[in-house]
Amino acid sequence: MKKRIQLLAVIYLLLPIQGKSQNPKWEVVAPGIWKTVAGVPEKYDLLKAAGVQSNLEALTKLGNADFPLSPQEIVAEVSDGKTALRFPLVRGEQLYGFGLNFKTVQQRGRIMQLHVDHYGGEDNGRTHAPVPFYISDKGYGVFVNSARYIKVYAGTAVRKDSPNAPQARDRNTDRDWTANPYSDAVEMLVPAQGVEIYVFAGSTMLDVVRRFNLFNGGGCMPPRWGLGFTQRVRALFKADEVIAEAKAFADKGYPLDFIGLEPGWQSKSYPCSLEWDKSRFPDPEGFVKTMKAMGIRLNLWTNPYVSPASPIYQKLVALSGSHKVWDGLVPDFTLPEAQNIVAGQLRKNQINLGIGGYKVDECDGFDGWLWPDVAKFPSGNSAEQIRQTYGVLLQKMTTDLFRQNNTRTYGLVRASNAGASSFPYVIYNDFYSHEDFITALINSSFCGVLWTPEVRGSSGGEEWVRRMQTVCFSPMAMINAWADGTKPWSFPEVEKEVKKIALLRMQLMPYFYSEFAKYHFEGTPPFRAMNLEPGFGTQAVSELKNTNLGENPYALSVTKEIKDQYMAGEYLLVAPLFKGQTSREVILPKGKWFDFYTGKYAGDGEIIKVTAGLDHIPVFVKDGGIIPMMPPLLHAPASGEKFDLEISYYGSKPGTYQLYDDDGETFDYEKGSYSWRELMVAPDKKGKLTGTISKANRGKPDNIGKVTWKILADSN
Numbered sequence: 143m144k145k146r147i148q149l150l151a152v153i154y155l156l157l158p159i160q161g162k163s164q165n166p167k168w169e170v171v172a173p174g175i176w177k178t179v180a181g182v183p184e185k186y187d188l189l190k191a192a193g194v195q196s197n198l199e200a201l202t203k204l205g206n207a208d209f210p211l212s213p214q215e216i217v218a219e220v221s222d223g224k225t226a227l228r229f230p231l232v233r234g235e236q237l238y239g240f241g242l243n244f245k246t247v248q249q250r251g252r253i254m255q256l257h258v259d260h261y262g263g264e265d266n267g268r269t270h271a272p273v274p275f276y277i278s279d280k281g282y283g284v285f286v287n288s289a290r291y292i293k294v295y296a297g298t299a300v301r302k303d304s305p306n307a308p309q310a311r312d313r314n315t316d317r318d319w320t321a322n323p324y325s326d327a328v329e330m331l332v333p334a335q336g337v338e339i340y341v342f343a344g345s346t347m348l349d350v351v352r353r354f355n356l357f358n359g360g361g362c363m364p365p366r367w368g369l370g371f372t373q374r375v376r377a378l379f380k381a382d383e384v385i386a387e388a389k390a391f392a393d394k395g396y397p398l399d400f401i402g403l404e405p406g407w408q409s410k411s412y413p414c415s416l417e418w419d420k421s422r423f424p425d426p427e428g429f430v431k432t433m434k435a436m437g438i439r440l441n442l443w444t445n446p447y448v449s450p451a452s453p454i455y456q457k458l459v460a461l462s463g464s465h466k467v468w469d470g471l472v473p474d475f476t477l478p479e480a481q482n483i484v485a486g487q488l489r490k491n492q493i494n495l496g497i498g499g500y501k502v503d504e505c506d507g508f509d510g511w512l513w514p515d516v517a518k519f520p521s522g523n524s525a526e527q528i529r530q531t532y533g534v535l536l537q538k539m540t541t542d543l544f545r546q547n548n549t550r551t552y553g554l555v556r557a558s559n560a561g562a563s564s565f566p567y568v569i570y571n572d573f574y575s576h577e578d579f580i581t582a583l584i585n586s587s588f589c590g591v592l593w594t595p596e597v598r599g600s601s602g603g604e605e606w607v608r609r610m611q612t613v614c615f616s617p618m619a620m621i622n623a624w625a626d627g628t629k630p631w632s633f634p635e636v637e638k639e640v641k642k643i644a645l646l647r648m649q650l651m652p653y654f655y656s657e658f659a660k661y662h663f664e665g666t667p668p669f670r671a672m673n674l675e676p677g678f679g680t681q682a683v684s685e686l687k688n689t690n691l692g693e694n695p696y697a698l699s700v701t702k703e704i705k706d707q708y709m710a711g712e713y714l715l716v717a718p719l720f721k722g723q724t725s726r727e728v729i730l731p732k733g734k735w736f737d738f739y740t741g742k743y744a745g746d747g748e749i750i751k752v753t754a755g756l757d758h759i760p761v762f763v764k765d766g767g768i769i770p771m772m773p774p775l776l777h778a779p780a781s782g783e784k785f786d787l788e789i790s791y792y793g794s795k796p797g798t799y800q801l802y803d804d805d806g807e808t809f810d811y812e813k814g815s816y817s818w819r820e821l822m823v824a825p826d827k828k829g830k831l832t833g834t835i836s837k838a839n840r841g842k843p844d845n846i847g848k849v850t851w852k853i854l855a856d857s858n
């Protein structure tokens with residue numbers, strides 16, 4: 143159960159405020175999390191926008207920790223109406239996070255301004271989720287709770303009085319002269335007269351991330367159907383075309399759980415009327431029912447800008463910003479009255495008809511497509527603060543609406559920020575670089591958000607299948623055909639391979655569903671960077687004696703950014719191939735790893751070269767890995783519908799896995815209506831590895847039918 147965070151204890155540090163020294167306090171807000179206040183913080187901030195309720199119970203389970211930094215080395219000073227912050231860095235320390243980056247994973251040495259925007263091809267801080275949170279490989283994290291554009295110098299600036307100041311060299315004669323001298327601090331400038339700062343401890347970086355996510359309320363818990371396959375149809379599709387599309391999926395044997403309608407479901411967009419277009423959808427209620435009867439939910443595209451043709455336009459005029467976007471009103475969602483008016487329209491016109499969720503578009507940028515920073519809002523919150531939090535406000539408002547009906551939702555959003563981990567939304571964008579999309583998937587795990595490397599079009603079959611393979615190993619398996627009208631079978635030369643990966647996505651549903659439950663209850667990101675894998679990057683320092691990168695993967699993991707392989711859940715390591723590649727190197731962390739498809743031993747703490755035809759994406763399983771799978775159903779099992787499990791075991795050593803189960807559709811899990819079942823593989827009396835599953839919990843949802851085991855033991 144979630145409780146409001148309580149103050150548990152207090153420690154002190156010397157922090158100069160307004161240029162003078164004071165004794166502000168580091169308060170323990172939960173085990174392993176501390177907070178302090180510099181200057182006078184603003185009334186509106188990131189955590190307030192998200193209405194964060196920390197999961198104190200889970201944080202308590204993670205246990206106490208010592209303050210991970212030297213308090214004297216953290217400095218804050220308010221001057222010129224801004225707050226300057228400084229945090230120490232030591233030699234060799236690496237930093238991760240600072241929001242949803244697309245090109246870089248390691249952030250030490252970078253300068254950025256954290257600013258909600260559409261990613262434009264450069265990691266300069268302008269991104270869909272510019273979360274002001276970073277993690278150090280020394281085992282701590284820092285979060286600055288401000289809804290302002292924060293300037294970050296992540297180990298770039300050199301102070302005159304630094305005890306670690308580098309020696310000046312002579313560029314004329316010194317070949318080792320460096321234009322980027324050593325810096326011993328992260329410095330930030332917050333354009334406000336004060337700010338709250340949080341520090342997170344962790345014996346590993348993963349523990350830091352868990353604490354951050356649990357502090358934000360834990361990760362989201364999607365409905366089971368949210369982890370199935372989704373297709374977004376062409377912008378102006380009509381009801382009968384959508385029905386025909388769903389039929390085609392069924393006839394051809396492709397899985398499909400929800401269909402996304404793009405702008406054309408609305409009578410006007412953009413700006414949006416938030417009303418069905420009666421020429422394309424003459425009977426919305428009947429249409430939603432027909433789709434549901436086919437096992438398909440609907441996800442509706444919208445952006446937040448309200449058209450003069452909308453029935454709620456007049457009521458919103460006084461509750462909107464001074465400037466228009468796409469010629470529509472920009473509701474001030476920090477005002478409850480504005481939220482109520484829009485929420486009322488969504489509830490009456492869409493949610494009560496039974497739609498499954500929204501795609502909340504255009505709440506990020508680019509600048510020319512948003513309100514300017516000079517805009518005024520009736521709440522008195524600044525244009526800047528509203529920009530930094532608009533996506534979060536929309537996620538919260540719509541999540542609450544579905545909660546009121548006790549039905550879970552799972553949707554898409556283009557802007558987010560700190561505090562939003564518990565909202566069931568996945569970020570996407572228009573950039574469409576496969577490589578950058580995978581880097582974003584990796585970075586999403588450092589900042590408490592989810593990301594989908596959506597698939598749209600392709601230059602040919604090879605790219606199509608490679609993109610499909612990665613999107614099926616991501617939080618949302620989606621084709622976004624709003625412009626191209628592509629279908630999974632659009633490239634006949636790879637139709638078989640595409641179907642195979644879409645069905646594998648369905649087979650993995652029990653595994654991914656359990657991994658999302660771990661995100662929710664324990665804060666562990668379901669798709670995450672290799673650097674969060676215990677024993678990957680963090681061991682590197684002690685292993686650096688052998689710096690031959692070919693022989694020492696740990697050296698590689700710290701000296702080079704790992705942007706093209708990632709963990710999917712507890713046991714799977716995914717190594718995508720991109721267009722033009724037939725083989726690649728994979729860094730296997732310490733411990734034995736096995737091929738997901740054959741169970742064969744693949745390596746141990748080494749770099750291997752893999753060759754993969756278009757029929758599969760390289761995936762490896764950690765020793766003792768247990769992967770619960772279901773038959774390749776075309777829809778997620780409905781609430782109460784039993785499904786069989788085929789559980790695969792990999793490796794040589796005994797293993798366990800916690801399998802999660804609930805009704806898959808409601809919020810009853812928040813009241814304890816769920817169960818964990820333990821899967822275990824251990825030697826029997828004769829020494830043969832054998833699998834067992836613990837009994838279903840009495841009185842709790844139980845969807846598991848027949849269980850069979852596939853023991854892919856390889857004693858190598």
Ligand code: GAL
Nearest residue numbers: 404405443503571572622624
């Ligand atoms: C874009 C969005 C696309 C699609 C399109 C429809 O802003 O990123 O995914 O929805 O709008 O007009």
